[in-house]
Amino acid sequence: MHLTITNLNKTYGNGVHALKDVNLTINQGMFGLLGPNGAGKSSLMRTIATLQEPDSGEIFLGDINVLTQKDEIRKTLGYLPQEFGVYPKVSALNLLNHIAVLKGITNSSERKNVVEALLQKTNLWDARKKNLGGYSGGMKQRFGIAQALLANPKLIIVDEPTAGLDPAERNRFLNLLSELGENTVVILSTHIVEDVKELCSDMAVFNKGEVLFKGSPDEALNGIAGKVWTKRIKKDELSEYKANFKVISEKLIAGNPVINVLADQNPDGTFSAIDADLEDVYFSKIFLQS
Known part of the structure; x- marks a missing residue:
């Protein structure tokens, strides 16, 4: 399974050309999309996540046309946006259960097993009955990953996931992402170089809506040795x-x-x-x- 992006373009109404003929092939594993704030990374992530339409271009996940088969891609997509909101007066257990219903896990026994397994996986089990408003930034990010993992997605997108996390929470979060990349296409969009260095076997440098480099971190380093x-x-x-x-x-x-x-x-x-x-x-x- 791989994600193929071909000649993708997007210009907003204010004239900002956010995506300029973007071409990328992203294979299974952790892929780092590295660029400064305002580079267009979030525009690319929202387009892949079917939250906005490009002006031109194509995106395929395997045989699924992301731009024309939105319902199909949403069944197999896990998305953690840069700004991830939660209901502060709802517990993690109840909200994750509710999101699971929305994602089509209607069998109560199956849903219970899935929700409990994800809370264990994200190390939130002990705080499962605590209202999300009392969670730390890192705990909220781990809850975001839990909801993104519902329904066993084949593609996971995380946009600036470690911004604002303390070192301990950052390490926990990166370890979790690393595990996910073993069997899934995971796109990590970030401006933090260390996140890409520690996690990703493949990467791209992105700025002003353009791909400036695509390859492995070792290839990138060899280019300026x-x-x-x-x-x-x-x-x-x-x-x-x-x-x-x-x-x-x-x-x-x-x-x-x-x-x-x-x-x-x-x-x-x-x-x-x-x-x-x-x-x-x-x-x-x-x-x-x-």
Whole structure:
């Protein structure tokens, strides 16, 4: 089972061209869609999830035409959007049971087994009778995954799932996603490089509605190996370095910028070579697009 996206385009009424001839083939497993906020990732996710129509293009999950067979795809889709709301005065057990009915699990015995298994899987069993309004951010995200897993989906979409989670909740959530990717197509849309690095065997860098790179993290790293250089400079030198070199990232350390530069060789003899990481790939692809 794989997801195929062909020549997908979407322009909103305000003139924003959110998707520009997007072409992707996503196989079973964890797929990372990496890009900054506003890159168009959520537009792509909503289109795949049948929540909005593209202007042109095709999407197939196996033999299912996502754009014309919406009822079929919804039967096999699990979706956790970036903004996931819950009823604060309803318990996790009752709400998950209600959503299971809406997803077509009408046999009460089967539904009871499915709901209880998912609450166990997402480590929410002990808090199953607690109102969702009292859940932490990570618990709400795990409940979101529980509802997304109802009816054994073949495609799972999670949009910015770890934003705002503390480190412990983030680790629990990522471990759960990793388990899901063993038997399902899971698309992880995020701007957090570490999430992709830790989980995904395949990935794409996405910005301004375009696919800038598609491949494995190792392929991405090999593409810039030996081409990233670093140097600590003074604040008042930053604009000059940006004007003369391909500065792909900067960060302040003890009050002064440390810059990473993309170049085939030491730019001026004063930089130090570093081993590129996935963050350098991310910044370099976006820099080259601008």
